[in-house]
Amino acid sequence: MCKTDISDAFKLVPILPSQYHLFCVKWRNSYYFYTRLAFGCRSSPKIFDQFSQAICWIAKNNYEIECILHLLDDFLTIDRPDYPAERTMAILTLIFKRLNVPLAKNKTMGPNTVMEYLGIILDSNLMQARLPMDKVLRIREMLDSFYVKKSCTKRELLQLLGHLNFASRVIIPGRSFVSYLLRLASSVRELHHYVHLNSECREDLYMWKLFLEQWNDAKVQATGTKCKQSTAALPSHGESPLENSSRLELLVSNSISSSPQMVYNTGLPSHGESPLKISSRIEALMSNSISSSTQLVYNTGYQTFVRFNLMNNFCQNATEDTLMRFVTHCFDSLNLSYQTIKLYLCGIRHHLLLQGIPNPFASDVKLQRLHMLLNGIKRQHRSSRPSRKPITTNILLDLVTTLQKGMFSPYSDLLISTVCVVAFFGFLRCAEFTCKSSFDPESNLCLSDLMVHKDHAVLTLKQSKTDPFRRGIGIKLFRNNATLCPLKQLASYLCLRNRNFNNNPQDPLFVMENGNALTRSYFLAMLKDLLNRSGHADSGITGHSFRIGAATSAATARIEDHLIKCMGRWSSDSYLRYIRTSDSAIQHAQLSMLQSK
Known part of the structure; x- marks a missing residue:
């Protein structure tokens, strides 16, 4: 898979001079006219999407790129395992160069088998589509804050529903636990009005916490040897991405369905049982294993590690090589001290243990190369912390x-x-x-x-x-x-x-x-x-x-x-x-x- 993004997308499309007066701003007795498509204009995305469709047509018909998808200025190509994906990436950049369309270098990635596209990680090795860990942590923090509240405004509840609807593109069974929250949000008229969060609402929030922990993946089933593009499945301008349930199908040009484990090995409680409370109690007790200040530092370290993996298109698995690259990044780019880097590594270990994910810290083999790297940083680092003086x-x-x-x-x-x-x-x-x-x-x-x-x-x-x-x-x-x-x-x-x-x-x-x-x-x-x-x-x-x-x-x-x-x-x-x-x-x-x- 390869992806790229057009830089300053709307500014590439000029406006007819006869329509300049429709894009006018008056400021300090002076008039300013937009000569390019303006952000916020209702017709701008639809006009630019026609330009993006033309690029996809050129790539498919003139350069034989079999599967290319787009959503406005975001483009994704998918190749067969036996096809040289480097050639697709080279052709794609050549097309944009000949069309004199600038690309965002920091968003041009590939080829790779694991890639984040439109906020969802696509993994062709495991044939999965899953949420990035930073989004999972953000949604979990929102769920935790809502669980202790007795009421909230309609605006706050709609913000939570926006995250849950997006997550349900991957967490398929979560769709069933959104309808009650939607009805609750529609029970009041104004955005600043308050709604009461009752026990039924908290049960739905509990379910979502379980889904985020256990079902953060959607299995992808290949439908053939070639990817078939279906631009109709992409959301058109004006269509809410939350209402479009086919976007993930298009991203991989296949159908996304529930995995067998989601049908036969759900681990959900039967009627009359209450493992939700037990699971919540377990999570609360495990979170209390460290102090709140230590937990804050650990969360910062783990989130920094997740962002580092996403920026470099690394897998979220914590291997020794990935940890060594992360430690070097913390020392050279973030200018962190030896003590802070050690705390960040402890935070990574802590979160991996909480999630039950295999990690190199738990293995019998000592991370000797990582320890050598840390010793080198310790010898090279010079503490700039001033000496603390006593009050005698x-x-x-x-x-x-x-x-x-x-x-x-x-x-x-x-x-x-x-x-x-x-x-x-x-x-x-x-x-x-x-x-x-x-x-x-x-x-x-x-x-x-x-x-x-x-x-x-x-x-x-x-x-x-x-x-x-x-x-x-x-x-x-x-x-x-x-x-x-x-x-x-x-x-x-x-x-x-x-x-x-x-x-x-x-x-x-x-x-x-x-x-x-x-x-x-x-x-x-x-x-x-x-x-x-x-x-x-x-x-x-x-x-x-x-x-x-x-x-x-x-x-x-x-x-x-x-x-x-x-x-x-x-x-x-x-x-x-x-x-x-x-x-x-x-x-x-x-x-x-x-x-x-």
Whole structure:
């Protein structure tokens, strides 16, 4: 198969001068006339399609190209297995060159046995037509978002139906689970009106999720030794591609029918059973095997891999050669770091495992060439990430003293000072006491997560990096009767907070002046402003600076290693990476070496 696309299609067809006045635009007292076919004009596609039909006639009758299909400016040729497809591609480009018709180089591909055409992957090896993985992921994300909704607008539902109708060209049994959604969309008149998503609607969405996982293919049956073109099966101008059920038949010049497995080995539940709920539960539990942040990175890596395969016309199977090409593309073209590339590979492995697709990561043979390539990237890559600086005890004392003198508002000063002291003595990461955008009581700190006693307070983290299974971690903050006393800071803050805001147990613990939960961006902006006004540089200060500063201060105070690991919740010696050694400490160590005998 070979495909090509005409560049700037409508601009190739001129308009009669006598019709210039019909394509006129007035702007700033000046008149502008289209001299070529305009996009958006109702007759433009029909006129250009006649030009495309003429090209197909020339290719078939003058150059003996047996099977050539087109949809406006997209052309596809199909050859027999024993025919030199390179000759067809050469003839096709020659025709366009002689007609002085420019081609889009990035959309000219072939010959190949696997190719995406009009949004559908045609595979002549497996005799399949299937949806690309990026479209499958997009539709699954839409289905997941609709499943948790109680209602949606008619516009949103029609957008989902547009994707499902397109997918039903390949997922044949999905057509039966669109009719109810269509009736639901027609129950209201205006696009902004809301429709209720009931249990029957969710059952149809469940079915579509199963179809996307298991039936993303339509078998192609050859009808003869030669491909027969049938331009009548292509949608004419003005005809909705969703209403044309014969397009896939034309793409392969054969008939698409359900595979035998779709009839005899469906795996669908019989009446009265409920494996849909079981399947959904399995999917939910498997998706919870990793954290949401890790899942976001994995999804990005896998989608990048899918796009890379599509751009280079590679098969979606993850072979070692394909992975090596993908890794090189990430390093040279995307300028990704070694660590990010490793995460992307983990994301590919994760998605292949979820889909039950055989992958080289699960084989007994080690990917030695891939590991050599990664080692080469690691040696060549130079990290440009700036060093993260600590907020030690002395810097923290300056910050709290500045806030006590008054810097922002009385409430903001007390909020920031309390958060800084708690984050320091609790060895907290920024994500453990702030939220990114919206507050989630299932993961973020709530009022109920803080228990204040006479000589100490217990802060319970519902989830953290070192607690992936959400068992909960209790952090004890003891009274020290100093300026940097976490218990004193918390008592003063809670008194002022409860006077200004609600004190429900599920409300956020740290609240900004506008009543919303403390966000990461707000806290870091206030922190850097505070550092500048306190006479400290804000370069290298991140959300980890309190954790790094706490470990550094503990090491300077000669606290035993096992206590540092305990306070910082480290299970390995990785805490050593957080300790920053000052120049004065190194100078003192060198002077001590002179006293050795």
